[in-house]
Amino acid sequence: MTKQLLEQIYxxxxxxxxxxxxxxxxxLRSPVNSPIPRNGSGxxxxxxxxxxxxxxxxxxxxxxxxxxxxxxxxxxxMRLIWEIPDSLTRMIVFYRCVSLMSWRRVAYEVGGGNTxxxxxxxxxxxxxxx
Numbered sequence: 001m002t003k004q005l006l007e008q009i010y011x012x013x014x015x016x017x018x019x020x021x022x023x024x025x026x027x028l029r030s031p032v033n034s035p036i037p038r039n040g041s042g043x044x045x046x047x048x049x050x051x052x053x054x055x056x057x058x059x060x061x062x063x064x065x066x067x068x069x070x071x072x073x074x075x076x077x078m079r080l081i082w083e084i085p086d087s088l089t090r091m092i093v094f095y096r097c098v099s100l101m102s103w104r105r106v107a108y109e110v111g112g113g114n115t116x117x118x119x120x121x122x123x124x125x126x127x128x129x130x
Contacts, residue, residue, distance in 0.1 A: 003127040016066040
């Protein structure tokens, strides 16, 4: 596992949230607000409600897939983290990569007078040695 793979959890999580927002948007969409085809303006019958329902099913499928991908990435990250010999580094990597905390929050959770820059440097040194 590399730094890129560990940090991929962040982006998978962001993508999952993006799809969840899209699903919410689709569920709130009302067929009343959909454009109604005028006579002669289209080549066939259009059903905006059915298209929206199909899109909702499609997005729900994306969400399910991304949630599983996120869980798989977290499981893989945990396997690597458990092998880190230093407890402080293990906590920093866990908080940053699995819990997706900011550097400020990581420093707070680790405690012991550690600063944002201090935990970031420990993290970067660890990742450089992977």
